[in-house]
Structure formats: C-alpha cells, structure tokens
Amino acid sequence: MLPPFEIHQPATPAEAVALRARHGESAALYAGGSELLLAMKEGLGAVEHLIDVKTIGGLDTLALASDGAALVIGATVTHRALERSPLLRSRFPMLADMERQVANVRVRAVGTLGGNLCFAEPHSDPPTALLVHEARVVLHGGAGPRRLALADFLVGPYESALGPDEILTHVEIPLPPPRAAAAYLKFGLRERPTVGVAALLVPDVARVAVAEARVAVGCVGPVAARLPEVERALSGLPLAALEAGWPSAETSGERLDAVGDLHGSAEYKRAMAGVFVKRALAQAARRARAAA
Ligand SMILES: Cc1cc2nc3c(=O)[nH]c(=O)nc-3n(C[C@H](O)[C@H](O)[C@H](O)COP(=O)(O)OP(=O)(O)OC[C@H]3O[C@@H](n4cnc5c(N)ncnc54)[C@H](O)[C@@H]3O)c2cc1C
Structure with missing residues (x-):
C-alpha cells in the first residue's frame, strides 16, 4: 500500500526547486510514477511530499x-x-x-x-x-x-x-553529422533489457568507409558507456565489411566493467555485448550505405 502523501503542483521550474528546498528529504519529484510509486509501495524512502513536474509549463513538448x-x-x-x-x-x-x-x-x-x-x-x-x-x-x-x-x-x-x-x-x-546512420538493438528475457547497444556511423562522402563511429553499450555495467577503443578501430573500415559482420566486434565487450546480476553473469553480459555490437554495426552500416 502507498503511504499517505501531499501532492504539490508547481507551475515553473523555480517553484519546483523552492518546494524541494522547503521539504528536503521528505519530498520527491514525480513524473509518470512508473518507478517512484513502485519504490514507495516497497517502503523505500519516507516520501511525504510529491512534487509533480508534469504541471510545469513547457516540459511536455x-x-x-x-x-x-x-x-x-x-x-x-x-x-x-x-x-x-x-x-x-x-x-x-x-x-x-x-x-x-x-x-x-x-x-x-x-x-x-x-x-x-x-x-x-x-x-x-x-x-x-x-x-x-x-x-x-x-x-x-x-x-x-x-x-x-x-x-x-x-x-x-x-x-x-x-x-x-x-x-x-x-x-x-x-543534429547528427550529414550522412550519419544509426541502429539500436536490445536483448533480454526479463522485463528490462539484459544488454542494449547503440551504433552510429558517419560514412565518408562516397559512402564507402567509416569516417566516424560511435558505439555505446548499456545494462552490462553500472552505467551505459561509449567504447572509445572500438570506435577508433572502426575508423576507415569499409562499410561493406561491417555489414557482412565485423569479427573484431565479438571481443568488444571484453573490457567492459560488467556486473553480474539477475540478468546474467558478468562473462555472459560481456559476450552478449560483443554479439550485439556486431549486429548493431551491421545494421547501421547497411543504413549508412543505403541512405539517399
Ligand atoms: C514493468 C516495467 C518495465 C520497464 N521496462 C523498461 C525498459 O524496457 N526499458 C527502460 O528503459 N525502462 C523500463 N522501465 C522503466 C520506466 O519505464 C522508465 O524508467 C520511465 O521512463 C520512468 O519515468 P517516470 O516518469 O515514470 O518516472 P517517475 O517514476 O515519476 O520518477 C523516477 C525518478 O526520477 C525522478 N524524476 C522524475 N522526473 C524528474 C525530473 N524532471 N527532474 C528530476 N528528477 C525527476 C523521480 O524523483 C524519481 O526518483 C520499466 C518499468 C516498468 C514498471
């Protein structure tokens, strides 16, 4: 059951900030409530004041x-x-x-x-x-x-x-650089993802090779993070090779600060990260070559 609380509906960011200052740790900001209300039902935190950010003008556009x-x-x-x-x-x-x-x-x-x-x-x-x-x-x-x-x-x-x-x-x-194409892939057997991978490739003018690559992995470590070494290794590679499946991608999760949890062991998550980096790069490369 939810404990009793008072709800506040500020109209501006400044009002919300003032409410936070006034009620301190007994207050929590609240938007959709999909995380916060679950936590409150579990008895986490003594929240007596909910500050509804949805009433603040201009934040819903x-x-x-x-x-x-x-x-x-x-x-x-x-x-x-x-x-x-x-x-x-x-x-x-x-x-x-x-x-x-x-x-x-x-x-x-x-x-x-x-x-x-x-x-x-x-x-x-x-x-x-x-x-x-x-x-x-x-x-x-x-x-x-x-x-x-x-x-x-x-x-x-x-x-x-x-x-x-x-x-x-x-x-x-x-706005992304001209010609950039991106892909996001996720995998999981539970409600939330076990691994999420995003790849963004900027091709050269001829759309033949990688001019710039950005790769990020989430859910595997404590926070989502970019993979700078993988990004550097991708520079100059032919897009066609990535589309066919870049073998080195399979080891791209090896250096991740992986955390084992209910979603799988650290080793499993590192291995899955490699699989999904390879697939995300292939999808982004296909889009980068095909884009008009
Ligand atoms: C069954 C289930 C499945 C889910 N699956 C996924 C999934 O697959 N992928 C995924 O990414 N997420 C998933 N989620 C998580 C959830 O969808 C998101 O995190 C959601 O966007 C939380 O937003 P909210 O508005 O409901 O946050 P709330 O519950 O209202 O707030 C969450 C936290 O953020 C703070 N907060 C809210 N707004 C602000 C603000 N403007 N400024 C400062 N602090 C603020 C609150 O104080 C609170 O601490 C899942 C959740 C559930 C319940």
Whole structure:
C-alpha cells in the first residue's frame, strides 16, 4: 500500500526547486510514477511530499531549437509520445525505434524521458541510445539552469549528477553529422533489457568507409558507456565489411566493467555485448550505405 502523501503542483521550474528546498528529504519529484510509486509501495524512502513536474509549463513538448542545431525534448515527454513523434521519426529514426522497444505500452504511456534518466536504473534503454547522439541534459536549480553532457550526468546505478535542489527540465540532442546512420538493438528475457547497444556511423562522402563511429553499450555495467577503443578501430573500415559482420566486434565487450546480476553473469553480459555490437554495426552500416 502507498503511504499517505501531499501532492504539490508547481507551475515553473523555480517553484519546483523552492518546494524541494522547503521539504528536503521528505519530498520527491514525480513524473509518470512508473518507478517512484513502485519504490514507495516497497517502503523505500519516507516520501511525504510529491512534487509533480508534469504541471510545469513547457516540459511536455519536443521541438527543434531556434537555431535548428538540436532537438530539445522536455523532461515530461513520455516514451509513447517520443515513439509516435513525426519529428523524432524523421530526424532521429533510431531514437524513435528505441523508444518503441521500451517496456510495454502501459509503461510507455506514463513513463517520461526525464524520469528514466533521473532514476538511473542501469537496465534502461534511452541512456545508451542518447550517448551516441552526444545528448546533453539541462538542469534547473537554485542558481539557475546548467547544461551537462549526458555522459557526465550518468554517475552510477540509481545515481545521477542531479543536485539536491535541481530538476531536469530538458534533454538536448545535437543534429547528427550529414550522412550519419544509426541502429539500436536490445536483448533480454526479463522485463528490462539484459544488454542494449547503440551504433552510429558517419560514412565518408562516397559512402564507402567509416569516417566516424560511435558505439555505446548499456545494462552490462553500472552505467551505459561509449567504447572509445572500438570506435577508433572502426575508423576507415569499409562499410561493406561491417555489414557482412565485423569479427573484431565479438571481443568488444571484453573490457567492459560488467556486473553480474539477475540478468546474467558478468562473462555472459560481456559476450552478449560483443554479439550485439556486431549486429548493431551491421545494421547501421547497411543504413549508412543505403541512405539517399
Ligand atoms: C514493468 C516495467 C518495465 C520497464 N521496462 C523498461 C525498459 O524496457 N526499458 C527502460 O528503459 N525502462 C523500463 N522501465 C522503466 C520506466 O519505464 C522508465 O524508467 C520511465 O521512463 C520512468 O519515468 P517516470 O516518469 O515514470 O518516472 P517517475 O517514476 O515519476 O520518477 C523516477 C525518478 O526520477 C525522478 N524524476 C522524475 N522526473 C524528474 C525530473 N524532471 N527532474 C528530476 N528528477 C525527476 C523521480 O524523483 C524519481 O526518483 C520499466 C518499468 C516498468 C514498471
């Protein structure tokens, strides 16, 4: 059963920040509640005040930034809205595809991107896919807004760089370089993924070889992370070779800081990461060669 609580509905980030400061550790920010309410039912944390971020104006929209250089997604935009967004599907098809694979439709209808990133559950999809897009988060605290690379926001399991007086207001995703193509693949036998892999390839002008590669693996270690050594090794390789299956990808999980858990042993997760890096690269390479 849920313990009794008072709900607060701020209209602005500043009001939410003031409520956090006033109620301290007895307060929690609340969006879709798909994680928080479960935790409260389990008796985790003594939450007496819920601060509903969905009433804050302007956090439920996604649009291109005024300079057109990035997509700006409000923290309370749901997975379902992202999955169905024509803008996301046309400009960031891999992200729309990833969102379609999150949880089930009931969770996607209420769960928000902001809630997902702030809860920092290691077995999540969006952080991995957003890392290869070099996303940034915008946080609003007592001292005003600040921007942080997503890679710096993700600190550890259930731990982010969100300050005690801050809320996440937006996620900014820079438009990818010309000709870039991406793929996201996940695998799992439980509700949440065992492994998630994102690959983004920027081909050369002729669309023959890799000019830039970005690869991220999630769910295997404490936080989703890029694989810089794999990315460097991919530079200059023919796209056709990746499409056929790059053998070296199979060992790409070996250096991961893997954690064994209910989803499998550390060794199993490293091996699965290698399998899915290979498949994600093949899919991204096929898209990079085919794109008009
Ligand atoms: C059955 C099930 C299956 C799932 N499967 C998947 C899956 O396959 N992949 C996946 O990625 N996720 C999965 N999830 C997790 C869930 O869908 C997401 O994490 C969801 O997006 C959480 O968002 P929310 O709005 O419900 O967060 P809430 O529960 O409202 O909040 C989560 C946390 O974030 C904080 N918070 C919320 N909004 C903000 C904000 N704007 N600023 C600062 N802090 C904030 C809250 O205080 C809380 O600590 C699953 C969940 C369930 C229940």
